[in-house]
Amino acid sequence: MSSRRDNTTTKLDDAARAGWLYYIAGNTQDEIAAKLGISRQSAQRMVSLAVSEGLVKVRLDHPIANCLELASRLKKQFDLRFAEVVPTDPASSSTTLGVAEVGAEEMARWLKSPEAIIMAIGTGRTLKAAIEQLSPMECPQHKIVSLTGSIAPDGSAAFYNVIFNIADAIKARSFPMPLPVIASSPEERELLHAQTMIRPVLELAAKADVTFLGIGDLGDDAPLYLDGFVSQGELKALQKAGGVGEILGWSFDSEGRMLEGLTNERVASAPIPSGGNSLVIALAKGAKKRPAIAAAVKGHLINGLITDEATAAALLKA
Amino acid sequence: MSSRRDNTTTKLDDAARAGWLYYIAGNTQDEIAAKLGISRQSAQRMVSLAVSEGLVKVRLDHPIANCLELASRLKKQFDLRFAEVVPTDPASSSTTLGVAEVGAEEMARWLKSPEAIIMAIGTGRTLKAAIEQLSPMECPQHKIVSLTGSIAPDGSAAFYNVIFNIADAIKARSFPMPLPVIASSPEERELLHAQTMIRPVLELAAKADVTFLGIGDLGDDAPLYLDGFVSQGELKALQKAGGVGEILGWSFDSEGRMLEGLTNERVASAPIPSGGNSLVIALAKGAKKRPAIAAAVKGHLINGLITDEATAAALLKA
DNA sequence: TCATTTAATGAGTAATTGCCCATATTAATA
DNA sequence: TATTAATATGGGCAATTACTCATTAAATGA
Numbered sequence: 042m043s044s045r046r047d048n049t050t051t052k053l054d055d056a057a058r059a060g061w062l063y064y065i066a067g068n069t070q071d072e073i074a075a076k077l078g079i080s081r082q083s084a085q086r087m088v089s090l091a092v093s094e095g096l097v098k099v100r101l102d103h104p105i106a107n108c109l110e111l112a113s114r115l116k117k118q119f120d121l122r123f124a125e126v127v128p129t130d131p132a133s134s135s136t137t138l139g140v141a142e143v144g145a146e147e148m149a150r151w152l153k154s155p156e157a158i159i160m161a162i163g164t165g166r167t168l169k170a171a172i173e174q175l176s177p178m179e180c181p182q183h184k185i186v187s188l189t190g191s192i193a194p195d196g197s198a199a200f201y202n203v204i205f206n207i208a209d210a211i212k213a214r215s216f217p218m219p220l221p222v223i224a225s226s227p228e229e230r231e232l233l234h235a236q237t238m239i240r241p242v243l244e245l246a247a248k249a250d251v252t253f254l255g256i257g258d259l260g261d262d263a264p265l266y267l268d269g270f271v272s273q274g275e276l277k278a279l280q281k282a283g284g285v286g287e288i289l290g291w292s293f294d295s296e297g298r299m300l301e302g303l304t305n306e307r308v309a310s311a312p313i314p315s316g317g318n319s320l321v322i323a324l325a326k327g328a329k330k331r332p333a334i335a336a337a338v339k340g341h342l343i344n345g346l347i348t349d350e351a352t353a354a355a356l357l358k359a
Numbered sequence: 360m361s362s363r364r365d366n367t368t369t370k371l372d373d374a375a376r377a378g379w380l381y382y383i384a385g386n387t388q389d390e391i392a393a394k395l396g397i398s399r400q401s402a403q404r405m406v407s408l409a410v411s412e413g414l415v416k417v418r419l420d421h422p423i424a425n426c427l428e429l430a431s432r433l434k435k436q437f438d439l440r441f442a443e444v445v446p447t448d449p450a451s452s453s454t455t456l457g458v459a460e461v462g463a464e465e466m467a468r469w470l471k472s473p474e475a476i477i478m479a480i481g482t483g484r485t486l487k488a489a490i491e492q493l494s495p496m497e498c499p500q501h502k503i504v505s506l507t508g509s510i511a512p513d514g515s516a517a518f519y520n521v522i523f524n525i526a527d528a529i530k531a532r533s534f535p536m537p538l539p540v541i542a543s544s545p546e547e548r549e550l551l552h553a554q555t556m557i558r559p560v561l562e563l564a565a566k567a568d569v570t571f572l573g574i575g576d577l578g579d580d581a582p583l584y585l586d587g588f589v590s591q592g593e594l595k596a597l598q599k600a601g602g603v604g605e606i607l608g609w610s611f612d613s614e615g616r617m618l619e620g621l622t623n624e625r626v627a628s629a630p631i632p633s634g635g636n637s638l639v640i641a642l643a644k645g646a647k648k649r650p651a652i653a654a655a656v657k658g659h660l661i662n663g664l665i666t667d668e669a670t671a672a673a674l675l676k677a
Numbered sequence: 678t679c680a681t682t683t684a685a686t687g688a689g690t691a692a693t694t695g696c697c698c699a700t701a702t703t704a705a706t707a
Numbered sequence: 708t709a710t711t712a713a714t715a716t717g718g719g720c721a722a723t724t725a726c727t728c729a730t731t732a733a734a735t736g737a
Contacts, residue, residue, distance in 0.1 A: 057421035064417040065424070066431065069693065078468060080717055085694065091419070099382040100416040101409070103375035128376055130384040131394060138384060176420045387723065400687055403724065 053094060059084055060091030098176065100146070111353040115346060118357060119338040123147075123322055123345030126353045136327045137170035144253060144324040144347050145174035151251050152211060157182040161246050161314055162204055163254025163289050164189050164222075165264060167324045169203045171253070175210045183213040186245045188254065189289045189310035190220035216242045220309045222270045222290045227306045234309070246311040249319055254343075256325040258333045259284045259292060275304050286333020288313055288323070288342060295332060297340010313342055320345050326352045335359055371412060377402055378409030422446045429671040433664060436675060437656040441465075441640055441663030444671045454645045455488035462571060462642040462665050463492030469569050470529060475500040479564050479632055480522055481572025481607050482507050482540075483582060485642045487521045489571070493528045501531040504563045506572065507607045507628035508538035534560045538627045540588045540608045545624045552627070564629040567637055572661075574643040576651045577602045577610060593622050604651020606631055606641070606660060613650060615658015631660055638663050644670045653677055 055077070062068040062076065074084040091097050108126040115124040125147070127139035148171065151158060162168065162185060187204035208215040220239065224230035233239060257264045259279055265287055266276045282303060283294035289310040292300045299305060314321055322345030325334050335356055337343050348356075377395065380386045386394070392402040409415050418424075426444040433442040443465065445457035466489065469478060480486065480503060505522035526533040538557065542548035551557060575582045577597055583605055584594045600621060601612040607628040610618045617623060632639055640663030643652050653674055655661050666674075 053421070054423050057419060057423040058427065060421075061419050061424050061427045065419060065427070071693080081694090082696090082717055083715085085696090086715090089695080091421075096419055096421050098418045098420060100418065101375055101379050101383065101414055102416055103371065103378075103409075103414045105375050105379070106372045128379050128384075130380060130386065132386070132390065133384055139379075142383060176418075389723080398687055399724090400726095401685085403726090404685090407725080 052090070053096070056087045056090040056094065057096050059087035060097050063088045063091075064097055095173065098174070100142075108350060108353075111350060111357070114357055115338075115348075115353055119346075120341065121338065121344055121346055122320055124353075125347045127347075127349050129326075129350040129352075131351075136330075137167045137324075139349055140167060140324050140326050140347050141170035142174050144168070144171035144322075147322065147347065148172075148175060148253060149178070152178060152180050152183060152213070155182070157184070158250040159184045159186060159245060159248055161186050161188050161249035161252040161254075161311075162207060163252070164202050165255030165257060167255045167326075168253060169206065171324055172203045172206045172210065175207070177210045177212075179212040181212060181214070183211075184216065184245060185211065185213050186216040186242055186249065187218045188246050188252070188313075189218060190222045191217050192219060192221045216245055218242050218311070222265075222308070222310060223304055224307045224309045230307050230309050243311050247314060247316065249314045249316075252314045252319065252321040254288055254313070254321070254323055256323050256330055256333045256337055256343075257287045258330045259286055260329060263287070265290065265292075271304055278303055285336050286330070288337065293336055293340060293342065295336050295339075297336040297338070297342050322347060324348075328352075328355075331355055370408070371414070374405045374409040374412065375414050377405035378415050381406045381409075382415055426668055426671075429668060429675065432675055433656075433666075433671055437664075438659070439656065439662055439664055440638055443665045445644075445665070445667050447644075447668040447670075454648075455485045455642075457667055458485060458642050458644050458665050459488035460492050462486070462489035462640075465640065465665065466490075466493060466571060467496070470496060470498050470501060470531070473500070475502070476568040477502045477504060477563055477566055479504050479506050479567035479570040479572075479629075480525060481570070482521055483573030483575060485573045485644075486571060487524065489642055490521050490524045490528065493525070495528045495530075497530040499530060499532065501529075502534065502563060503529065503531050504534040504560055504567065505536045506564050506570070506631075508536050508540045510537060510539045534563055536560050536629070540583075540626070540628060541622055542625045542627045548625055548627050561629050565632060567632045570632045570637065570639045572606055572631070572639070572641055574641050574648055574651050574655055574661075575605045576648045577604055578647060581605075583608065589622055596621055603654050604648070606655060611654055611658060611660065613654045613657075615654040615656070615660050640665060642666075646670075646673075649673055 059073050059077065062073045063070065070084040070088060071081050074081040077084065105128060108128060112124040112126040115121055115126070125143050127143050130138060151160060160183060185204065185207055191202040191204065204215055204217045218239065220233050224233060234243065259276065263276055265271050266273065270290065279292050279300065282300050284292040284300050285295045286293060290308040291310065291313065292303070292305055294300060321343045323337060323343045324347045326349040331352060334348065334352065338346060338356065377391050380391045380394065381388065388402040388406060389399050392399040395402065426446055430442040430444040433439055433444070443461050445461050469476060478501060503522065503525055522533055522535045536557065538551050542551060552561065577594065581594055583589045584591060588608065597610050597618065600618050602610040602618055603613045604611060608626040609628065609631065610621070610623055612618060639661045641655060641661045642665045644667040649670060652666065652670065656664060656674065
């Protein structure tokens, strides 16, 4: 008892133990209670704690035929180098369910590489959900670079910036970008990018081997607006100019062409990587994002996509 | 659906889908049944098929998980009735850290039993460290019996004899063994064992419900030698005869076979309990003790083990 | 075609689990 | 030290899941 660090640690240890006995060893909660000398209710609490703390990871090792089919058609039709489709749960309103898990797996696959890679990371709710699924690992050989600013309009750390969450789970060198997402003027953007702290990050970003990012819609409740990065007026202007989506703050029209002027001339994020071998994977699903995703794949802003069955089917039909 | 090859494939696909909806999306089987248009029972069958076909993989992201895994493999491979593995702290040089705490917990678990039990106790540094972790408790119903002498070669109370330390913490009837660990001759051993004070202790020891003991190595700095129970010459002889470890002073070779003659014909300790239901748990870890532990489990000198991750992994590899 | 075997289905039921609530225990604070 | 707040515990019950069994549908082969 003396060597234990603190209460939380002990509790998580016990939870892990209970979770192991339940999920791996196949004990019932009654059996666990007996083995651990606690009541059944406590055993139940521990198991559920292990789940809610994310200690328990469930994976399904089966290429569900329809998903596979859709993925391969997506790859072909939109000239993608990577596509993954997860089943749609019609009843769930989650905008990340499934996509986040698969995204995390794909990230982990890259991070497991013994060779040093540069992984670039965007931002957004979906990506954040994916990061939460990442299992801790040590990979000091890799560099993880943020493509977009970590500063919210009010000066605080942006909630949906994920580079710091990654750094918690993955022991790799990480490069955040201490910038706002959108500067107040083109001049300020240039000034910010000229900073000695920023330039190496931008250079690193341009050389990324693989990039994971989210896609935002430009509807009336666009994340860019909800999070306060653009004003309502600016959003209206983007919509009027034909904008249907944004990546890293860069807005584009339904053909995937970047909009000229407007907020785009003040976006402080790095450009979307597009070098020859660089893999740019977007994580996105949902009816609301469909036009944005369609535009992004049409305009080859991305060359990889993780989405769900319904979205994939809709993309193929359009 | 067009690409499905045959019935089995389809079934597995559906099972995978059901498994996904259940484990990843968190649906109940009723919901799955509704969504897939099948009965609840069929949904249940599909989910369980997904599990039995190994489509569902559960992983536990916690250091404890590996320990539990190792423990269950130890139990299986060495036919142990009890095995507990604690995480290895690579930074610590302690030979008892973790093992002592868990040993104490296990002792406490037994002592909490309302039914009267006989607990036998060996000796050694690890065991002493374990006893120090014991919380005081009242259990007059139990008997605690020492398996080995409490007299150092110089006639003083042996430092690493732990029965008296137990008696401090635990209010139970305790039975020390006022003997040397190794007598000066086989004859003296017989004489000592014939004493009216000793015989009941030996009889009690033979009936122990559970035994906790340490394992000593027979390297050049064997505890048996350091504590002055055997001379350097005797130690060399033991090594030459193939001795790799000792329990209670009884030396054995790498297969866990007791050595013939030498100091073994003068050991005054009780024999290692081995009755049908008796649980004999050793507390030991560390590279130095590895051959001794391996021999003890191979030769079934013990049927319970508390050790650490590194030692457990090495034992399994050997 | 018909008998026979085999697999699939759903009803019923026992076992297991999730959760709420009252109580006890522990920790924090005055 | 006494009081209060926070937390943990176990009883009880409803929801969920696992399993058995009888029945039905499909497949097989003469």
